[in-house]
Amino acid sequence: MHVALGSCKRSLLLGGLVLLGIFYVLITQPRIKQFEGKTMGTTYHVSYVGAVFFDSSDDISKKVHEVLHDVDLRMSTYREDSELMQFNRAPLTTAFKVSSDIVDLVKQSQRISAMSDGAYDVTVGPLVNLWGFGPSGHGSEEKSLGRLSEIDSIGVKAQGFDEWMLKNYPAKVPPQAAIDEVRQWVGYQYVVVDSDNSTLMRNKPVFVDLSSIAKGYGVDKVAQVLNENNIANFMIEVGGEVRVNGLKSDGSQWRLAIRGPNLTREHSPKIVTLGNKALATSGDYLNFFEVDGRRYAHTINPLTGYPEVSDLAEVAVISETAAEADALATMFMVLGEQRGLDLANREGIAAYFTYRSGNGFDSVASKSFQLYLVN
Known part of the structure; x- marks a missing residue:
C-alpha cells in the first residue's frame, strides 16, 4: 500500500496545530x-x-x-515621619510643600465638609482622641488617648497629647471644659489649600487626620x-x-x-x-x-x-x-x-x-x- 508522504506531513501538521490551539486556549483560560x-x-x-x-x-x-x-x-498619623505628620508639625501660617495626592484629598475632604455644613471634618482628630477613640483605644485610664503634635494654648507640647490628657482628664467621658477647649482647635476652614503650588497651610494649630x-x-x-x-x-x-x-x-x-x-x-x-x-x-x-x-x-x-x-x-x-x-x-x-x-x-x-x-x-x-x- 502506498501512502503519500506529503499527506502524512499535512496530517501531522494539522494535528499539531489543533493540539497547539487547544493548549493555547487552556493556558489562557481566565x-x-x-x-x-x-x-x-x-x-x-x-x-x-x-x-x-x-x-x-x-x-x-x-x-x-x-x-x-x-x-x-x-498619610499615616501613626508614623511621626509621614508626610502628613510633618505638615502637622510645620509652623503656623507657613505654606508647606506636600504631594499632589495629599492636596487632592484635602480639597476633596473640604468639599464634603462644605456640603455637610461641617459635619465631616478631617481636623476632628483631637476630639476623637479626647474621647479615647484614637490610636490607643478607648475607655481605659491605663491606655493613652492618642497623639496631638502642638496645641500650646491648652498645655500640650510637642511630646504629645497622651501625657496631658491622662494627667488632666483621665475619666472615660471628658468634662465639658475639656471638650470646649479642644473644640476651638477643630475646623477644616483653618487649612488653606494651594493646588497650583501643591502646598497646605494652617492658620490655627489644627491637626489634619485623613484616616x-x-x-x-x-x-x-x-x-x-x-x-x-x-x-x-x-x-x-x-x-x-x-x-x-x-x-x-x-x-x-x-x-x-x-x-x-x-x-x-x-x-x-x-x-x-x-x-x-x-x-x-x-x-x-x-x-x-x-x-x-x-x-x-x-x-x-x-x-x-x-x-x-x-x-x-x-x-x-x-x-x-x-x-x-x-x-x-x-x-x-x-x-x-x-x-x-x-x-x-x-x-x-x-x-x-x-x-x-x-x-x-x-x-x-x-x-x-x-x-x-x-x-
Missing part, C-alpha cells in the same frame, strides 16, 4: 487570581481575572504592596496599578472599603453583600452590583463604650464635640471612587439617618442606611442606591 496583605493597620485583599499559566500575580502583588506602603508613608478617607484612597491607587498593568477585571478591598471593575471570570458581575449589624433570617444581607464603582461602609456598633447606661460611639460630631447620638447604626455608600465613598460614609454617620437620607437624595448620592427601630433594625435606601440593589 481564572480568578488572589493575594492579600497588611497595610495601614488593617488588611487588604485583591482578586483579579488572569490566565492560568501566564501568571504575573507575584509582580502585581509586589506593586500593590509598594503603592499601599507609599500611601501609608504619606476617614485614606483607606479608600489606597483602594483607588491599587485600582490604578491594576489598570496600568492591563488588568481590567478586579475586586479590591482595603479595611472594608471595596472597588470593583469589569466582570468575574465566568462573565458575571461582581456581587457584594452588605451585612449590617443584625444578621438573622429576617434580616438577610443586601446584595448589590457596583458596575465599575466603589463601596464603603461606616458603623457605630463595633467601636463604642457605655457609661452610666449611655452609649458613646466613635463617630464624633465636630460641631458639638460629642459622639453623635442617633438611631443610625450603619451606612453604606456607592461612589465613583473609594476615597469619596469612604469620606461620605463617615459624613452620613455624623448626620444621622434622616438628615443623611435627605442630603443623599438631594445630592444624588447612593447611600443605604441601617437604623435602630422598635423591631431591632430597619433600613432605607436613597433613590440612587436602589439602582444597585439585587434583592
Whole structure:
C-alpha cells in the first residue's frame, strides 16, 4: 500500500496545530487570581481575572504592596515621619510643600465638609482622641488617648497629647471644659489649600487626620496599578472599603453583600452590583463604650464635640471612587439617618442606611442606591 508522504506531513501538521490551539486556549483560560496583605493597620485583599499559566500575580502583588506602603508613608498619623505628620508639625501660617495626592484629598475632604455644613471634618482628630477613640483605644485610664503634635494654648507640647490628657482628664467621658477647649482647635476652614503650588497651610494649630478617607484612597491607587498593568477585571478591598471593575471570570458581575449589624433570617444581607464603582461602609456598633447606661460611639460630631447620638447604626455608600465613598460614609454617620437620607437624595448620592427601630433594625435606601440593589 502506498501512502503519500506529503499527506502524512499535512496530517501531522494539522494535528499539531489543533493540539497547539487547544493548549493555547487552556493556558489562557481566565481564572480568578488572589493575594492579600497588611497595610495601614488593617488588611487588604485583591482578586483579579488572569490566565492560568501566564501568571504575573507575584509582580502585581509586589506593586500593590509598594503603592499601599507609599500611601501609608504619606498619610499615616501613626508614623511621626509621614508626610502628613510633618505638615502637622510645620509652623503656623507657613505654606508647606506636600504631594499632589495629599492636596487632592484635602480639597476633596473640604468639599464634603462644605456640603455637610461641617459635619465631616478631617481636623476632628483631637476630639476623637479626647474621647479615647484614637490610636490607643478607648475607655481605659491605663491606655493613652492618642497623639496631638502642638496645641500650646491648652498645655500640650510637642511630646504629645497622651501625657496631658491622662494627667488632666483621665475619666472615660471628658468634662465639658475639656471638650470646649479642644473644640476651638477643630475646623477644616483653618487649612488653606494651594493646588497650583501643591502646598497646605494652617492658620490655627489644627491637626489634619485623613484616616476617614485614606483607606479608600489606597483602594483607588491599587485600582490604578491594576489598570496600568492591563488588568481590567478586579475586586479590591482595603479595611472594608471595596472597588470593583469589569466582570468575574465566568462573565458575571461582581456581587457584594452588605451585612449590617443584625444578621438573622429576617434580616438577610443586601446584595448589590457596583458596575465599575466603589463601596464603603461606616458603623457605630463595633467601636463604642457605655457609661452610666449611655452609649458613646466613635463617630464624633465636630460641631458639638460629642459622639453623635442617633438611631443610625450603619451606612453604606456607592461612589465613583473609594476615597469619596469612604469620606461620605463617615459624613452620613455624623448626620444621622434622616438628615443623611435627605442630603443623599438631594445630592444624588447612593447611600443605604441601617437604623435602630422598635423591631431591632430597619433600613432605607436613597433613590440612587436602589439602582444597585439585587434583592
